[in-house]
Amino acid sequence: MHVITVAFGTAPAIWQFVYKTEEAATNSWKNIQETFHSPGSYTGIADDFGQTATFNSKDIAGLMMEELELSKQAHIARSLHQQRTQAEFQKAAETDPAIRAAMRGPAVLQPMGASPFNGRGN
Numbered sequence: 001m002h003v004i005t006v007a008f009g010t011a012p013a014i015w016q017f018v019y020k021t022e023e024a025a026t027n028s029w030k031n032i033q034e035t036f037h038s039p040g041s042y043t044g045i046a047d048d049f050g051q052t053a054t055f056n057s058k059d060i061a062g063l064m065m066e067e068l069e070l071s072k073q074a075h076i077a078r079s080l081h082q083q084r085t086q087a088e089f090q091k092a093a094e095t096d097p098a099i100r101a102a103m104r105g106p107a108v109l110q111p112m113g114a115s116p117f118n119g120r121g122n
Contacts, residue, residue: 001018001067002024003017003019003071004019004028004064005063006045006063007062017051018051024047032055038057042054042057
């Protein structure tokens with residue numbers, strides 16, 4: 001599946017159009033690209049799931065086409081990188097004296113007579 005994302009307006013709104021095949025997405029992409037380069041003209045776009053829209057090319061702020069399977073792989077790769085970075089940070093933090101001291105927190109002193117080890121046990 002493929003998605004064409006259109007950002008339009010002065011404070012861009014985002015609309016996404018979803019296609020079952022690369023061919024359908026490419027046809028819509030070519031159509032909107034032609035209009036995008038013709039200021040003041042209008043273009044219509046319809047996807048495979050019943051969404052239809054018309055845009056004035058001067059209002060289009062940006063366009064993107066993506067293949068969802070590849071996009072999913074990119075998200076997974078970024079997430080794995082984030083987890084590796086977190087693991088590396090954790091390892092570095094465990095060996096850093098200042099961070100280890102901060103993670104232990106301040107020393108807690110018990111009042112006299114509260115500990116069974118000072119001769120005044122319960």
